[in-house]
Amino acid sequence: MTSQSFNQELLEVIHLDDVPNQLHTIKDYLRWTYSIFNRADLYYGHGQDNSWDEALQLILTGLDLPLDAPQELYDTRLTLSEKQTLLNLVSMRLEKRLPVAYLTNSAWFCGLEFYVDERVIIPRSPISALIQNGFRDLIERAPKRILDMCTGSGCIAIACAEKFPQAEVDAVDLSVDALNVAEINIERYNLSHRVFPLQSDLFSRLPPDQYDLIVTNPPYVDQEDLSDMPQEFFHEPEMALGSGFDGLDITRKILASAADYLSEEGVLVCEVGNSMVHLIRQYPDVPFNWVELSNGGVGVFALSKQQLLEYRHEFE
Structure with a gap:
């Protein structure tokens, strides 16, 4: 049956x-x-x-x-x-x-409630553990400029803004529908003066800037996992889930360009979930810092600007 x-x-x-x-x-x-x-x-x-x-x-x-x-x-x-x-x-x-x-129309992330509908994926990133501990051991001081790439509902951008009250956060997404949902949540938390939704295909439409922290939960599901997903996932936007055969099409683009948008001591924090096995296999020499997460999540790494520059030739 x-x-x-x-x-x-x-x-x-x-x-x-x-x-x-x-x-x-x-x-x-x-x-x-x-x-x-x-x-x-x-x-x-x-x-x-x-x-x-x-x-x-x-x-x-x-x-x-x-x-x-x-x-x-x-x-x-x-x-x-x-x-x-x-x-x-x-x-x-x-x-x-x-x-x-x-x-x-309700989801929780970092202890905050967010409006969601089928224009965005439902917040569940294990990056929440890093936000709650202030990215301890990854950054030396509280960031002033943060970029949330592939923001979706805006949950990561808003949670970062709540954690770092002196920071400004750019919330970037390709989907205008997703940004409309993010705006609902930005207004809910009265953060229009510090969290700014921006429509861009990754970095393509961003002005030159130097962020102290780039946080991204991009689409990373590989083709095999995407076809085997339970029915519940097919209500979410496909463009927010799949990213090519190995799930890394978008991640590779982020790795190739992120250094240009980081301050000298800036750090990239990126989630790739189960596709971490593909990433490790493709870039065996890159010293990905796979972060141990208190919520039990896996597949989140950090790289400094210097590391991104050093291995840029591989990412490109």
Whole structure:
């Protein structure tokens, strides 16, 4: 049985169970959604990694409640319209395999909430661990100028601006749609005076500048992994995921040009995920600093301006 037909059977069960007349409280819907998700064929990898946390996010956010809402509220009864809202959200999660972040237009990164929709990928970069520790051991002083290349929702740019309150951050993306979402989040955090969305194909339209820190989470999924991805990922913009046969088409361009945009003590921090194996194989002599991340993430490296200049001939 395919996942689609299996989930369709669950949708029929939901209808037969007459859920609105059987369930009444927030706690009822949390338990029920948790059970349904455990029975369904779903993938968890867009902010949550298990069915309970995803049920919690869907139900509480669907009711316009914070994720840390007092548990005393869990015993309160829901109105008919609230029940129907939750039923619709659960049904869409099953039927369309839509990630919860798109259903609720809400995702979390570095402890901050961001608006997201299908114009951007859902924030989940392990670079969050580096932002939260202030890029410790990678930079010697707080950066004044930061570039977030391939900004998407703007989550990295905004989180950097919050961490370094004296810094200005350029948030660059090729997609105008993505930049429109980033602007929503920039305005949400009142950062229009310090975070600047810029439309450019990587560095091509950027004015000459010297950044103390370039942070980038570019598309890096290789062709094989892209074709094998769970259905949830196909709701995200493909241009934000795949990057050629080995997943490194965009990364190579960044490596070739980043040095021109870094200050003398500037550092490039780049995520390549599973494509790190391709990068190491292609550039065995380059001393990539593969950063150990407190959140367990892998595939993030750092290179100084001097290192980028030294090995530029290989990247070009």
